[in-house]
Structures are given as C-alpha cells and as structure tokens.
Amino acid sequence: MSEVSALERPEEKRDEVESAVVRFAGDSGDGMQLTGTQFTLTAALAGNDLATFPDFPAEIRAPAGTTFGVSAFQINFGARRIMTSGDSLDVLVVMNPAALITNLSDVKPGGIVIADSGAFTSRNLTKAGYESNPLETGEGLEKYRLIQIDMSRLTVESVKEFGLSNKEALRSKNMWALGLVYWMYGRPRKASVDWLNAKFSKQPEIAAANIAALNAGHAFGETAEMPAEIGGYSIPAAEIEPGLYRTVTGTESVALGLLAGTQLANVGLTFCSYPITPASALLHQLAAMKEFGVVTFQAEDEIAAVCAALGASYGGSLGITSSSGPGIALKMEAIGLAIATELPLVIVNSQRAGPSTGMPTKTEQSDLYQAVFGRNADAPMPVISVSSSTDGFDVAIEAVRLATKFMTPVMLLTDGYLANASEPWRIPDISEYDSFKTNFTTDPKNFEPFSRHPETLSRPWVKPGTPELAHRIGGIERSDGSGHISYSPENHQKMTDLRAQKIDNIANYIPEQEIEQGEANDDLVVVGWGSTFGPISRAVSNLRIEGLGVAQIHLRYIWPLPKNLEELLSNFGKILVPEMNNGQLVTLLRSQFLLPAKGFNKVNGKPFLIKELEEAIRSELDK
Amino acid sequence: MNIQKSPDKLTARDYATDQEVRWCPGCGDYAILKAVQRTLAELQADPDQTVFVSGIGCAARFPYYMETYGFHTIHGRSPAIATGVKLANPDLNVWVVGGDGDMLSIGGNHTMHALRRNVDLNILLFNNEIYGLTKGQYSPTSQTGTRSPSTPYGSVDLPVSAAQFALGAGGKFIARSADILQKHLPVVLKRAYENHGTSFVEIMQNCIVYNDAVFSHFTEKSVAADMQVHVEHGKPLIFGSDLDKGLRLKKDALELEIVTIGKNGVSETDILNHDEKNRPLAMLLASMIPPEFPIALGVLYSDPSPTYDKAVHDQVESVKTKNGPGNFNKLLRRGHTWEV
Numbered sequence: 001m002s003e004v005s006a007l008e009r010p011e012e013k014r015d016e017v018e019s020a021v022v023r024f025a026g027d028s029g030d031g032m033q034l035t036g037t038q039f040t041l042t043a044a045l046a047g048n049d050l051a052t053f054p055d056f057p058a059e060i061r062a063p064a065g066t067t068f069g070v071s072a073f074q075i076n077f078g079a080r081r082i083m084t085s086g087d088s089l090d091v092l093v094v095m096n097p098a099a100l101i102t103n104l105s106d107v108k109p110g111g112i113v114i115a116d117s118g119a120f121t122s123r124n125l126t127k128a129g130y131e132s133n134p135l136e137t138g139e140g141l142e143k144y145r146l147i148q149i150d151m152s153r154l155t156v157e158s159v160k161e162f163g164l165s166n167k168e169a170l171r172s173k174n175m176w177a178l179g180l181v182y183w184m185y186g187r188p189r190k191a192s193v194d195w196l197n198a199k200f201s202k203q204p205e206i207a208a209a210n211i212a213a214l215n216a217g218h219a220f221g222e223t224a225e226m227p228a229e230i231g232g233y234s235i236p237a238a239e240i241e242p243g244l245y246r247t248v249t250g251t252e253s254v255a256l257g258l259l260a261g262t263q264l265a266n267v268g269l270t271f272c273s274y275p276i277t278p279a280s281a282l283l284h285q286l287a288a289m290k291e292f293g294v295v296t297f298q299a300e301d302e303i304a305a306v307c308a309a310l311g312a313s314y315g316g317s318l319g320i321t322s323s324s325g326p327g328i329a330l331k332m333e334a335i336g337l338a339i340a341t342e343l344p345l346v347i348v349n350s351q352r353a354g355p356s357t358g359m360p361t362k363t364e365q366s367d368l369y370q371a372v373f374g375r376n377a378d379a380p381m382p383v384i385s386v387s388s389s390t391d392g393f394d395v396a397i398e399a400v401r402l403a404t405k406f407m408t409p410v411m412l413l414t415d416g417y418l419a420n421a422s423e424p425w426r427i428p429d430i431s432e433y434d435s436f437k438t439n440f441t442t443d444p445k446n447f448e449p450f451s452r453h454p455e456t457l458s459r460p461w462v463k464p465g466t467p468e469l470a471h472r473i474g475g476i477e478r479s480d481g482s483g484h485i486s487y488s489p490e491n492h493q494k495m496t497d498l499r500a501q502k503i504d505n506i507a508n509y510i511p512e513q514e515i516e517q518g519e520a521n522d523d524l525v526v527v528g529w530g531s532t533f534g535p536i537s538r539a540v541s542n543l544r545i546e547g548l549g550v551a552q553i554h555l556r557y558i559w560p561l562p563k564n565l566e567e568l569l570s571n572f573g574k575i576l577v578p579e580m581n582n583g584q585l586v587t588l589l590r591s592q593f594l595l596p597a598k599g600f601n602k603v604n605g606k607p608f609l610i611k612e613l614e615e616a617i618r619s620e621l622d623k
Numbered sequence: 624m625n626i627q628k629s630p631d632k633l634t635a636r637d638y639a640t641d642q643e644v645r646w647c648p649g650c651g652d653y654a655i656l657k658a659v660q661r662t663l664a665e666l667q668a669d670p671d672q673t674v675f676v677s678g679i680g681c682a683a684r685f686p687y688y689m690e691t692y693g694f695h696t697i698h699g700r701s702p703a704i705a706t707g708v709k710l711a712n713p714d715l716n717v718w719v720v721g722g723d724g725d726m727l728s729i730g731g732n733h734t735m736h737a738l739r740r741n742v743d744l745n746i747l748l749f750n751n752e753i754y755g756l757t758k759g760q761y762s763p764t765s766q767t768g769t770r771s772p773s774t775p776y777g778s779v780d781l782p783v784s785a786a787q788f789a790l791g792a793g794g795k796f797i798a799r800s801a802d803i804l805q806k807h808l809p810v811v812l813k814r815a816y817e818n819h820g821t822s823f824v825e826i827m828q829n830c831i832v833y834n835d836a837v838f839s840h841f842t843e844k845s846v847a848a849d850m851q852v853h854v855e856h857g858k859p860l861i862f863g864s865d866l867d868k869g870l871r872l873k874k875d876a877l878e879l880e881i882v883t884i885g886k887n888g889v890s891e892t893d894i895l896n897h898d899e900k901n902r903p904l905a906m907l908l909a910s911m912i913p914p915e916f917p918i919a920l921g922v923l924y925s926d927p928s929p930t931y932d933k934a935v936h937d938q939v940e941s942v943k944t945k946n947g948p949g950n951f952n953k954l955l956r957r958g959h960t961w962e963v
Contacts, residue, residue, distance in 0.1 A: 045961050191959070237963075246960045256955065263951060270710050290942035292949035295710050295935060300736040304703035307696070307733075311676070311707025314694055315715070319707060337697050426963075427955045464674050464692035464708070464715055472640070472686050474695025475679075484642065485687065 014186055014234040019078025021086030022181060024174070025103045026095030028062050028071045031174035036073025037422075038178055038192045043077040044247050044424050045191055047237025050077035051389075051534060053085035053607070054420045058277065058361045065127040067098045079236040083538040085421065087609040091184070093177050095119055095151070097128035109143045112230060114180065116173065118152030147230060149220070151176050158216035159209040168206075172213035179217025186234050189214055241426060248425040250389040250418030250531075254348060255285035257396025258320055259292055264397065264435045265404045268317035272297040272308040277360040278416040279324045279350040306331035306347070313343045314473075316440065316463030318400065322348035324416075325367050326356060332375050335409050339379045339499065341473045342450070342459045344403035344410075348396075351415040351530075353605045362605025363417035365530045366581035371411045372559045372588065378496050380503040382406070383559040386414040387533035390425040395556060397433065404438050406506060407458040413558070415580075417607050418531045444468035449483035456509070457502040506560050513562035517541060518551025524621055525572040527597065529555040529585055532578055532608055539613035550617055558585070566593045576600055576620050578613055633667055635660040640690045646681060651802030651828035655749060656688055658805060659718075662812040663691075673716045676705040678730055680722040681756050682749040682828075699730025702737035705744050709932040716816070719746045723764040724754050727783055731763075738792040740931035741820040745812075748785055748823070749802075751830040752837050759833035771833075786909035786923060789823040790902065796820060797905060797924040801827040803842055807853065807920060814922050820930045827918075841913040850913045854921040859894040860908075862917050869894035879907050881916065899925045 022039065024032045033054055043050050053074040062069030076086035089107045094100040096119040107113060120135050134140055135148045155173040156166060175196075182189055193211050200207035221232070248256075262269040271294065273283040287296040295317070299305035302323055309319030321331065328349045338345045351367045353359035367374075371383040382402050386392045395412060403410045441447065441460035449471045450459050462469050471483060479486040480494055517540050518525070528536045533554050540552040551572065555561070569575055569589070575597035577586040586599035600616040602608060638660040646652045663673070673691035677683035679698035686693025692715075696704045705719045719737075726734045726748050737744060753771070754760040760773040764785060768777040789797045796818040800808040808826065815822035827838050841850035852862040852870065860870040861884070871893055873880045882889045898904055905924035911917065943949075 041959055045959070047961075047963060240963045242963050244956065244960055244962055246956070246958060259954075260951065268711065270707065272707060272710075289949065289954070290939045291946040292951070292954075293939055293943070295939060297706070297710055297935070299703065300732055303700060304706075304733055304736065307700040307703035308707030308710065310696075311694075311704035311709075312711040313707075314704070315708040315711025317711035319711070333697055334700065341694075427960065430951050430955070463712065465672050465712060467671050470670050470673075470690060470692050472689075472693035472695065474686070474693075475697055476695065 014232040016234050016236065018080055018235070019076060019082065020090045020185070020233065020235060021074065021076045021088065022091040022093070023072055023074040023089050023103060023106070024093045024177065025070055025072040025099035026174070027064050027098070028057060028059070028069045029064060030071070030095045031171070032071045032073050032095070035174040035178045036075060038195065039181065040075050040247060040422060041195070042182065042187050042191050043075065044245065046187060046235075047240065048077040048079065048235055049082040049238040049240060050075055050424060051082045051085045052422050053417070056361060058359070065096055065098055065124045067102050067128060070099050070102045072099070072103060077235060079238050081238065084534040084607065084610060087611050091181065093181060095173065095177065097125045097130055100134065101128045101130065104140065104144075107144055111144055112147065113141065113144045114147045114149065114177070116151035116177070117148040118150040145230065147226065149180075151217075154216060154220065155213050158212050162205050162209045162212070164205070164209055169209065172210045175210045175213040176217035179214040179219075180221050182214075183218045183221030184232055186232055189218060240424070243426040245424045245426055247422045248389055249420055249422045250386060250392045250414050251281040251420070252285060253390055253392030253425065254386065254396045254412070254414060255282055255289070257393040258286070258346065258400065259289055259294065260393065260430055260433065261397040261400025262318050263292075263430070264433055265318065265400055266435070266437045267404065268293060268295070269320065270295045270297065270309065270312035270317040271320045271322070272299050272305045272312065273322045274299050274302045274305045274327065276302070276324050276327045278352060278419045279322050279327070279348065281419060282322045282348060282350070302327040302330035303334060306334040306345075310334055310338050310343060310345055313338070313345050314341075314464070316461075318344055318346065318404065320346040320348070322350070324350045324352045324360070325354045325358070325370065328367065328370060329374070335381070336375050336377070336379050337475050338409040339375070339381055340475050342407045344407055344461070346399045346403050347409060347411045349411055349413050350419045351413060353416075353603065359605050361416065363415045363531065363607065364580050364603055364605065365413070365415050365532070366584065366603065367413060368529075368558060368581065368584035368588065371413055378500065380500050380559070381408055382410045382503060382506055384410065384412055384557055385530045385555065386412065386418055387530060387554055387556065389418055389421050389423045392418065393428065398556075401436050402506060404461075405436060405458065405509070406456055406502060407461060408503065413530060415531050440466070441469065442466050448481045449473060450478060450481050452498070457498060457505060504560050507563040510557050510562060512564040513553060513555070513568055515568070516552040516554050517544060518549070520551075520568065521571050522551040523549035523572070524574040524576060524617065525551040525553055525569065526613075526617060527553045527555065527569070527575060527577045527585070527589065528579070529558060532580065535608040535610050535613055536578060538610045539617060542610065543614060543617055548617070548621060548623060550621070555585070558588070561592060566595075569593060569595055569597070574598070574620055576617060578608060578616065580608070633664050633670070635664040638663045638670060638690050640688055642687050644688050645684065647832050649831040650681070651751065651830070652682060652685070652749065654802040654805060655747070655808070655826055655828060656685065658808040659689070659747075659812060662809045662816070665809065666813065666816055668716060668816070672714065673718070674708055675718045675720060676701045676708065677720045678725040679756070680725045680754075682720055682722040683725060685720040699725055699728070700733060701725070702730065702733040702742075702744065702746065706737060706740070706742045709742055709744065710935060713743065713932040713936055717744050719744050721748060722755070723748065723750045723752060723785065724762045727785060727788065728763045735788075735792040738789055738794040738821050738823060741793075741795055741928060743819050743821070743930040743932050745815045745822045746824065748825050749828040750785055750825050751828045751834055752782070753830050753834035755830050755833055784909060785825040787906065789825075790906050790909055790924060794821055794823045794924070795926050795928050796822040796922070797909065798823070798922045799825045799827070799918070799920050801838065801842055801920065802829060804920070811921065814925070818925060818927060820927060841918050850917050852917040852919050854897040854899075854908060854919050854923060856897055856899040856922065856925075859891060859896050861891070861894055871895050877903070877907075879911065879916070899923070902926070
C-alpha cells in the first residue's frame with residue numbers, strides 16, 4: 001500500500017476562487033469517467049457543492065484517437081450553491097489531440113488547457129484532423145493558457161518499479177492527470193488512494209502503480225514544475241445544510257425512490273426491463289437490491305418487459321418497467337391495457353435525443369408528447385418528471401403513490417443527463433416519510449371488479465389467489481361495476497368519461513404549484529420541467545440580482561397539471577418555456593390554458609447553458 | 624358474481640362462468656373448453672388459485688368462460704404477461720391460452736422465451752391453421768397454397784410446426800392432442816398440469832367457418848387409426864386399425880420409417896419404444912406429417928427441469944440469507960458518505 005505524500009502547498013499561497021469548472025477529456029479507453037468520478041468524490045468530501053456532466057460516446061470501444069471516441073467528464077464545484085455542470089471551462093485536461101479539437105471551444109478565454117504532449121503524435125494528430133501540431137504552432141490556442149506536459153512519459157517513469165508493460169503503464173496516466181489537478185485545487189488524495197486500493201485489492205501491483213502515478217502528478221505540481229503564472233487555487237467549502245451526504249446520480253435516486261415507494265406502499269417490487277441506453281443502469285441498480293425482496297426480470301424485448309410488469313401488478317406486486325424513448329414507444333399498447341384494466345404500473349422513461357435511434361447517449365426532453373398523448377384512443381395517465389439528480393428519489397416515491405392509490409399506470413420522465421449526472425445528496429431518513437399502505441380487496445361481500453372508490457374513483461386491487469374473488473378482466477370494454485364485456489354505447493361513453501375523470505381528479509391529490517423564485521406578478525415567468533431546472537434557476541437568480549422582474553416556475557406534475565397553475569400563469573406579463581425539445585410543454589400549456597406562452601428550444605444533445613437562457617429572457621424582456 | 628360452489632366436490636360445471644359462450648356453432652373451441660373444465664374437476668384444482676391468461680383471437684376469449692381468475696390481454700403477449708404473474712406469485716396455477724396467430728406469429732418471440740426459461744405455465748396453443756377472428760386470413764401454420772382473403776392465389780410461404788418450434792426453443796414438456804379427442808385431451812392436459820415448468824400443448828382445433836376439415840385427413844373416423852399414433856412413454860410406437868403398423872429407425876439413417884408387423888420379418892420387438900425424455904426422438908415424432916406418416920399425439924417430450932420463477936425467488940431468498948434482510952437506511956448510506 002502506498003502512502004500519500006504529506007506535502008501540500010500551504011493554503012495562503014493559493015488564490016481563493018468561488019467555483020471552478022473542470023473537464024477531463026480523452027479517449028474512451030483513457031478512463032476519463034473514473035477520473036471525473038474520483039474528482040467529484042474528493043470535491044464533495046471537501047464540502048463543495050457540485051454538479052457533474054459525464055459525456056461519452058455511444059460506441060463501447062470507438063477506434064482509439066478518433067474525435068467520435070472522445071469521452072469527457074465535467075464537474076462544476078464551488079463554495080456556493082451549484083445549479084449546473086457549468087457553461088464554460090476554467091480548466092480543460094486533454095489526453096490526446098481528438099479531445100483538444102472537440103472540447104477547446106468550451107474553454108473560457110484565459111482558461112487553462114492542460115495537454116498530454118506525449119499523445120500528440122503525428123498519427124493521433126491526423127486522426128483528429130490536425131495538419132500540424134497545435135501544441136507546437138500554438139494555432140487556435142492563443143486565447144488560452146496552455147500547459148503541455150508529456151504525461152505519457154512521466155506516467156511510465158513513475159510506475160517503472162512495478163514492471164508493467166508500456167501499455168499497462170500508460171493506463172495509469174489518467175491518475176497522473178488527476179494528481180496534477182488535485183494539486184491545482186489543493187485537494188487531498190486519500191479518498192482516491194483508498195478507492196484504488198479497494199478496487200484493485202486483488203491486483204496490488206496495479207493499485208500501487210495507479211497510486212504512484214497519482215502521487216507523481218501531484219508532485220509535479222508541488223515541486224514547482226508548473227509554469228509560474230499557474231499557481232494553486234483553493235475553493236472553500238460551500239454553505240450546505242448540515243447532515244450526512246453522499247453523491248447520487250438520477251438513476252440511483254430513482255432506483256432508491258422506487259424501492260422506498262414500494263416499501264411505503266407495502267407492496268412487492270417486480271422490475272421488468274430490457275437493456276437500452278441510457279436506461280439500463282436502473283435495471284443494474286435494482287438487480288443488486290435483492291435482499292429487499294426486489295424481483296428483477298430482464299425480458300426478451302421492451303414489450304415483454306412492460307407486459308411482465310403488468311402481469312406482476314395483476315398478480316399483486318407493483319410492476320415497474322423502464323426504457324428510453326424508442327423502447328417506450330414499443331410499450332404503449334400494453335400501457336393502454338393497463339389504463340383499460342385499471343392496474344397500477346410505473347414506467348420510467350430516461351429520455352434521449354431522437355427520433356428513432358437518434359443520439360442514444362445524448363440528452364433531450366422530447367418525450368412529453370409521447371408520455372401525455374402517445375397512445376391509441378382516449379387513454380389518459382399521470383405523467384411526472386424529475387428535475388435534478390437528487391429529485392428522482394421523491395418523484396419515484398410519488399409515482400408509486402399515484403399508481404397504487406389511483407390504480408393507474410404512471411409515467412416518470414427523467415433524461416439522459418440526469419441519469420448519469422451526480423450531485424451531493426443529503427441522505428433522507430425514510431422513517432420521516434408518510435406511508436401509503438396498499439389495501440388489497442379481500443372481502444367477497446358485494447364485490448365487483450369495477451366498483452369505484454367514491455373519491456379517488458379507483459377500482460379494487462385483488463390478488464389472484466384470494467378466496468371467492470375470482471373474476472375476469474381484459475382489454476375489451478367492460479361494464480362499469482360488474483366488469484363484464486360490454487359493447488353498449490352508453491357504457492363506453494361512461495367508461496371513457498370515468499377514465500378521464502379519474503386522472504383529472506388526481507389534481508386534487510397533488511400539491512399546488514409554487515413559484516420557485518420571484519413574485520406572482522413579475523414581468524416574465526420562466527416555466528420549465530425536468531433537467532432544465534439547474535440552468536433556469538441560475539439564469540433567473542442572476543437576472544433577479546440585476547433587478548429584472550423574472551420569476552421561475554418548475555413543474556413536477558405534467559399530467560394532470562396542478563390545479564392552480566392556470567391562475568398563477570395568467571398573472572405574469574410574459575411566459576417563456578425553455579425546453580430541450582421543439583416546443584412540447586409550451587404547446588400543452590397553450591392548449592390547456594389559452595395563454596400566450598412562448599417557447600425557447602434547443603436540441604443539440606446538451607443541457608442549456610445559463611448564458612443562453614439569460615440571453616433568451618433578456619431578449620423577451622427587451623433588456 | 625361467483626357461482627355457488629358445491630361444498631364437497633367440484634364438478635366440471637363449477638369451472639364454467641355464467642357468461643354466454645360466443646364461439647361459432649360447431650367450433651372446436653367448445654370441445655376444448657369442456658375438456659379443460661373436466662380436467663380441472665378431475666384434478667379438483669382450486670379455482671381461486673387458478674389463472675387463465677390469454678392474448679387476442681377466438682381462442683383468447685377462453686378466460687371469460689372459466690370460473691377462475693382470468694386476464695384477457697393483448698395480441699401475442701400472453702406468455703409475457705403470464706411470466707409476470709408467476710414472478711409476482713409463483714404459487715398460482717397459470718394457464719395460457721391462444722391460437723396459432725397469437726402465439727406463433729405476433730407473439731412467437733414471447734412463446735419462445737417462456738419455453739426456454741421454463742416458466743411454470745401451461746400453454747395451450749389452439750392450432751386451426753387460420754386467422755379466425757379477423758375473418759379467415761392464412762396463418763403461420765397454414766399449409767403452403769392455402770387460399771384465403773389475403774392469399775387469393777394461395778399462400779407461398781412455408782408453415783411453422785408448433786411442436787418442432789417448441790422443442791427447438793428448449794421446451795421441456797411438449798404434447799399434442801386434438802379438439803375431438805375427448806378421451807385423449809384430458810389425459811394430456813392432466814400431464815401438462817402436473818408438469819412443473821412450461822407445459823406446451825398443441826391442440827389441433829377445427830375452425831368450422833374459415834378452415835373446416837383442415838385436419839380431417841387424420842381426424843376422420845375412417846382414417847384416424849391409420850393416421851394417428853398415440854405415443855406413451857415406454858410403450859412401442861404402434862398404430863393402425865389392426866395395430867399392425869409401427870415406427871422404427873431406418874437402418875443407417877436418422878429417420879423414422881413405417882413398418883408392418885408380421886411382414887418382411889418385422890416383429891413387435893423391432894418397433895421403437897417411446898421415450899419421452901429423448902429429445903431427438905421427440906423431434907422425429909414432431910416432424911411426422913400426414914399422410915406420409917401418422918401424426919404423433921400425446922406427450923412427445925417431457926424432461927422436467929427447474930422452473931424460472933422458482934429460480935428467481937430462490938435467488939432472492941439466498942441473497943436475503945447471505946446479506947441479511949435489507950435495511951433501507953443502511954442502503955441509503957452505502958458507499959462514500961460525509962458529514963457537513
């Protein structure tokens with residue numbers, strides 16, 4: 001086991017900054033995601049608030065050195081509340097020319113670019129599309145502070161004693177880079193050393209080599225081998241609500257929330273899914289929770305996944321399925337059956353850029369129409385959305401509550417950005433949540449499968465196997481009450497109305513919409529939903545500091561909409577709806593409320609930048 | 624809405640609902656319904672622990688007529704939905720009913736995966752070689768040349784053999800019977816019920832409206848004895864009105880041939896004995912097509928093995944035992960945490 005060097009640069013020599021945005025970019029095989037995750041953990045342990053943005057290619061092993069094989073991990077960390085992963089970069093670390101050419105434009109003017117000059121070979125330069133070596137010519141790098149270091153060579157030297165091949169030795173160069181950036185921000189290496197020792201406990205020489213590289217990168221900064229104008233920085237801890245924290249991705253929070261929800265509902269959890277990017281990680285998470293009795297089923301296809309989930313709900317457990325846009329499209333017929341038979345079901349949709357295969361690893365929020373409207377016939381169901389990586393926990397609990405209380409499928413919308421992005425999470429205490437215990441019907445007296453609760457309009461949930469309650473349900477229209485097959489015109493009208501009423505009525509069982517920031521009669525309100533919460537919040541707060549009358553409303557409930565929303569919105573002078581789609585919520589709001597809401601839309605596979613939103617709001621206000 | 628059950632012993636009628644049965648007069652489905660109800664009565668199956676799941680098609684109306692739990696679902700998906708039912712509650716007796724279009728065309732994929740997983744389901748495939756409910760189009764089991772509204776000049780594609788498909792998918796219990804075989808069918812259904820795992824039963828069923836008499840070349844009384852071989856484990860594969868025909872392996876070839884006992888020196892000892900655990904033999908029997916060969920009816924293959932639903936729950940239990948029952952607050956604190 002290697003020791004951490006005790007030498008740290010004295011804090012007083014460091015420039016204190018409020019926040020910083022760092023991006024590690026390299027080849028898919030360079031371990032950039034691990035590097036970023038380690039940096040995130042260390043920033044969290046140092047008490048910073050933070051947000052991350054992992055951005056990786058769809059190809060598992062894209063050809064080395066190509067621009068489409070570049071994998072990047074960005075983190076914004078600071079001494080203040082961090083709302084986004086950052087508009088532009090203070091520091092860009094690039095492990096090869098392809099990473100430089102694809103990421104350089106995101107660096108702030110005057111920002112630092114650290115490049116592994118050892119990887120700028122003529123072969124790699126050609127693959128990236130460079131005709132000459134920009135590190136030598138300085139071409140295109142004029143605006144930035146360039147630090148070129150032969151990290152490849154230094155890494156190989158630092159791990160010499162472990163007798164690794166050159167190829168194996170080079171695998172540690174991400175840790176060398178991490179060590180250097182740790183030095184830049186005065187960060188301890190202990191957490192990463194512990195992690196390396198644990199990860200490679202069965203290959204101690206690999207652990208030792210990685211730790212040696214980490215230490216060597218750190219020592220490189222420490223021993224003043226860095227250019228004089230680039231000293232160290234320090235970022236104090238943020239003011240954060242006291243408590244016990246961990247980092248969590250949107251996938252993890254949704255997984256934990258689904259389990260928490262089923263525990264609060266006192267029902268079993270049967271999770272049925274089919275692998276698809278970026279939703280698969282939810283299956284992985286839940287498959288590892290078997291000690292809670294969680295049943296996971298990797299089905300043969302998307303349709304089988306939703307059908308098995310629905311079968312499980314029919315069987316008396318809560319069936320949950322998960323996918324991304326194209327997979328959700330395949331599930332829709334079965335979701336219609338869930339609506340018709342009024343069985344609970346939760347569908348998690350990790351939205352991605354589309355249509356069709358689109359850009360599977362890139363984010364978008366373009367499935368709102370599909371969620372609210374995308375079924376044959378009049379088939380309403382509740383739709384709720386996750387607005388941050390931590391929010392997934394409460395939203396998933398809410399999905400379970402609505403599904404079981406109202407005997408309906410519920411669609412939970414998250415997206416590719418939230419699925420992978422992490423942020424610190426104050427760990428909740430599950431005992432502080434209200435339980436919503438499910439009441440299975442067991443009394444045969446006057447039992448009818450389609451009788452209705454007088455207030456919620458939901459029908460009884462009966463577990464097959466319950467004595468004397470044997471009955472039949474199905475997709476053919478059924479009589480209200482008895483559930484017998486019925487083609488009666490009056491009955492179909494009645495059942496269609498009831499199905500719609502039941503969902504509309506949910507508006508009485510969800511919180512009223514609150515204003516996130518601003519006053520109820522501000523000049524303009526920005527209405528968002530989903531993962532745009534972070535950048536919208538920061539943009540609105542920045543403009544409010546400037547004195548603009550801008551308010552923010554962020555929706556969790558997409559369908560039904562909160563019952564006070566129309567009134568709230570009608571008090572604002574203007575309504576701006578930024579979305580990572582071509583204008584879906586804005587259409588919904590306009591059609592529901594006949595209000596002149598305007599869209600601000602972007603679909604480039606990346607989250608909104610704060611400055612883009614600020615510009616859009618200003619231009620709407622002519623300021 | 625429940626029909627009063629007789630206090631001591633359930634009869635076939637106790638498994639019938641009060642709903643009017645709406646198949647065409649003369650449909651083979653009536654006979655199958657009766658056979659299933661008789662079989663359940665014979666087994667004294669608990670109606671409250673029994674679930675019928677179906678997809679879409681004429682056959683898929685089946686659950687509405689069974690006084691048990693029932694779920695009439697969507698086209699082709701019944702094996703997937705039934706798999707979910709078993710995942711939620713492995714103690715239920717789950718029957719899956721569908722036609723050749725439902726289970727071999729739109730739902731072929733789910734049928735295949737239920738079979739290879741060996742989910743504890745009794746799958747009854749009513750094969751009438753036609754689409755009935757949509758008014759007579761040819762189906763994936765229709766013989767080449769079938770004339771139908773969608774193939775007015777005759778179909779040109781080759782049919783799938785249900786039993787061969789099921790064997791190929793790794794099914795552990797494959798049986799075959801016919802709607803009109805009211806003595807044979809309940810015996811097969813009973814075997815299917817008793818088998819743990821996917822019990823796949825192909826039931827040749829006559830569609831009186833769109834494909835009448837499609838199986839008459841082996842079901843008609845005059846030809847039945849010569850065109851059907853009823854297989855029984857351990858017994859010789861003998862058939863024919865005089866019980867003088869038998870099946871044996873061709874010399875130097877992996878093929879069956881029909882021989883006559885008492886001719887060319889053939890005696891009963893030369894006839895193959897049925898071995899229901901022998902998969903290659905099951906494949907040979909499943910591939911026999913009349914009139915060149917008799918159709919093989921009965922349990923073609925039965926080699927019980929662990930069921931998927933039990934394995935899933937056993938794994939959950941073993942993880943619980945190994946890790947201890949889950950503690951949610953502990954799960955939330957798994958991994959790196961820090962105090963602010």
